[in-house]
Amino acid sequence: MPEEKRIIAGIYHLSKRLSRHFTLKDINFQVANGEFVFLVGPSGAGKSTLLRMMYMDDVPDSGQVIVGRFVSTRMKRSTICSLRRKIGIVFQDFRLLEDRTVFENVAVAMKVSGRGMSEIKREMTDILSRVGLYHKRYECPAALSGGEQQRVAIARAIANRPSILLADEPTGNLDPYVTKEIMELLFKINSGGTAVLLATHDVELVRSFGQRTIYLEDGRVVKDSGRVFEGDLLRSISDSQVERRAREFRDRRIGRGEKQDGTGNTNRPEGGG
Amino acid sequence: MSAFNEFKYILDESFRMLRRRKASNIISVIIMGFSLLVLLIFILVTLNISMVIDNAREEMRVYVYLENGLDQDVIERVRTGLYNFDSVRGVVFVPREEALERFRERLGEGSALVDDLETNPLPNSFEIRMKRAYSTGEEMGRIAGKIGDWDGVEDVRYGKDWVERGEKIVLGFYMTDFTLGIIVFLSIVFVISNTVRLSILSGRKSIEILKLVGATNRYIQVPFIFEGAFQGVISAVLAVILLWVSYKVGSRYLPGITFFRLDGIAGFVALCAVLGAAGSYIAIRKYLKR
Ligand SMILES: Nc1ncnc2c1ncn2[C@@H]1O[C@H](COP(=O)(O)OP(=O)(O)OP(=O)(O)O)[C@@H](O)[C@H]1O
Numbered sequence: 295m296p297e298e299k300r301i302i303a304g305i306y307h308l309s310k311r312l313s314r315h316f317t318l319k320d321i322n323f324q325v326a327n328g329e330f331v332f333l334v335g336p337s338g339a340g341k342s343t344l345l346r347m348m349y350m351d352d353v354p355d356s357g358q359v360i361v362g363r364f365v366s367t368r369m370k371r372s373t374i375c376s377l378r379r380k381i382g383i384v385f386q387d388f389r390l391l392e393d394r395t396v397f398e399n400v401a402v403a404m405k406v407s408g409r410g411m412s413e414i415k416r417e418m419t420d421i422l423s424r425v426g427l428y429h430k431r432y433e434c435p436a437a438l439s440g441g442e443q444q445r446v447a448i449a450r451a452i453a454n455r456p457s458i459l460l461a462d463e464p465t466g467n468l469d470p471y472v473t474k475e476i477m478e479l480l481f482k483i484n485s486g487g488t489a490v491l492l493a494t495h496d497v498e499l500v501r502s503f504g505q506r507t508i509y510l511e512d513g514r515v516v517k518d519s520g521r522v523f524e525g526d527l528l529r530s531i532s533d534s535q536v537e538r539r540a541r542e543f544r545d546r547r548i549g550r551g552e553k554q555d556g557t558g559n560t561n562r563p564e565g566g567g
Numbered sequence: 568m569s570a571f572n573e574f575k576y577i578l579d580e581s582f583r584m585l586r587r588r589k590a591s592n593i594i595s596v597i598i599m600g601f602s603l604l605v606l607l608i609f610i611l612v613t614l615n616i617s618m619v620i621d622n623a624r625e626e627m628r629v630y631v632y633l634e635n636g637l638d639q640d641v642i643e644r645v646r647t648g649l650y651n652f653d654s655v656r657g658v659v660f661v662p663r664e665e666a667l668e669r670f671r672e673r674l675g676e677g678s679a680l681v682d683d684l685e686t687n688p689l690p691n692s693f694e695i696r697m698k699r700a701y702s703t704g705e706e707m708g709r710i711a712g713k714i715g716d717w718d719g720v721e722d723v724r725y726g727k728d729w730v731e732r733g734e735k736i737v738l739g740f741y742m743t744d745f746t747l748g749i750i751v752f753l754s755i756v757f758v759i760s761n762t763v764r765l766s767i768l769s770g771r772k773s774i775e776i777l778k779l780v781g782a783t784n785r786y787i788q789v790p791f792i793f794e795g796a797f798q799g800v801i802s803a804v805l806a807v808i809l810l811w812v813s814y815k816v817g818s819r820y821l822p823g824i825t826f827f828r829l830d831g832i833a834g835f836v837a838l839c840a841v842l843g844a845a846g847s848y849i850a851i852r853k854y855l856k857r
């Protein structure tokens with residue numbers, strides 16, 4: 295990416311006690327724009343829990359999660375909705391609406407963002423072609439293979455052009471051949487500028503790709519192969535800093551949005567109209 | 568633009584929900600329809616009875632009997648006094664001669680008895696018609712008490728027992744309807760809340776997915792509220808249709824009974840829609856708050 299590197303998601307001194315036996319302890323890492331990051335660890339290491347904090351399905355006991363302009367310490371129900379429209383999430387079990395077609399499953403993410411039907415239809419061709427499912431747009435999930443279902447989930451996740459995609463064991467239910475296909479798809483999406491944070495317990499998978507890898511074990515980061523930012527950015531930030539950063543982020547986004555509007559290749563400015 | 572889109576999509580989702588009718592919903596709609604029918608029957612009976620009683624009450628007069636041999640100006644003073652009551656609609660002076668004439672007419676064949684009388688035993692009197700809204704035993708009693716103390720007034724009478732009994736009957740019906748209404752309406756809320764809860768549970772995977780892609784609470788809950796309101800409306804319409812059929816049959820045996828006015832029916836259906844919406848709102852709030 296020719297663009298300057300900047301943090302689009304960060305976890306700062308996050309601690310969370312889930313049970314007597316398990317606590318996430320002082321987690322720190324940041325993800326830069328366009329980065330591909332593996333989050334690896336054995337079953338029960340806390341990967342899913344950590345991702346849940348990132349899409350703010352749960353709140354840390356202490357520390358902060360900052361994703362885009364969203365700060366975990368100041369989230370309301372309505373801001374959680376806004377956050378989720380700005381990120382993409384993919385799971386092991388696909389989580390598709392069983393009674394709706396491929397088209398509708400992807401459209402739903404765009405609809406909740408308030409985008410118009412004509413726009414949705416216009417963009418759908420491109421989105422479904424990217425995941426190779428345009429010809430199956432009127433099928434329901436039950437008529438699709440696991441790999442195809444995951445492609446639908448990925449299409450849905452990228453439908454709003456998120457700056458980051460969170461994937462929790464996206465290939466966990468798939469055979470090696472399909473796993474490879476899905477990984478290729480995710481890399482393709484990543485090369486289009488979307489950062490990907492992929493949680494998996496499959497160390498082999500991670501090794502074969504040689505990307506930045508964060509190792510999580512028993513609730514701790516034991517190794518981070520490629521920290522993008524060192525030093526003072528690893529502190530959690532004060533309220534005024536949060537505000538400044540959120541403002542900067544917003545300004546930059548709006549600026550970018552105007553510049554790139556011709557290409558139609560950017561996040562929509564907040565609010566939508 | 569985006570608010571309009573959201574509105575459109577929420578409506579879409581709502582209709583999608585309605586199209587997915589389930590057998591359990593049909594059963595609960597039938598149960599609610601019949602409960603509402605019972606309530607409507609009670610209210611219709613009340614309506615008819617209170618109309619009969621109202622009509623009778625409007626015919627009620629307060630009679631003010633005057634002393635004999637009063638000066639004209641005393642009589643006029645009483646008349647003016649009567650008109651001063653807000654509740655009085657009209658006052659008619661009945662001279663004792665006319666009273667005797669009426670008496671004779673009423674006796675019919677026995678009127679020879681009257682002809683035998685040497686003097687007229689009947690007094691002059693005023694007949695007071697009350698304004699409709701004031702045709703109550705309480706108001707009649709109040710003014711009767713006052714008028715009784717006036718100069719030149721011998722006695723004041725009105726159909727006290729009759730009026731009060733009528734009022735008691737109507738009040739009894741009102742109370743019954745009110746109690747029954749509360750019970751039926753509460754159970755409507757409860758039943759709809761329950762069927763919608765089942766519908767939420769069967770759709771909870773979808774709800775979780777909608778949350779993940781950033782749907783607002785409104786986007787998620789309005790279709791369920793819509794579903795509840797719809798069930799309320801269908802139950803109400805069912806009840807009204809059943810009532811209409813029973814009315815048609817019943818009016819063959821009891822000609823002259825009235826049915827509800829159209830705006831009353833519309834109001835009833837609307838109320839049931841609101842109750843259904845409230846029931847499902849309760850259910851969905853409970854689910855989303857967890
Ligand atoms: N809601 C919860 N309440 C209590 N404990 C929980 C809860 N969710 C998860 N845990 C515990 O937290 C630990 C981490 O769980 P998590 O699902 O984050 O692990 P994971 O790294 O995603 O594992 P896997 O590879 O099996 O998906 C586990 O020990 C789990 O039992």
Ligand SMILES: [Mg+2]
Pocket residue numbers: 341342343462463
């Ligand atoms: Mg997990």
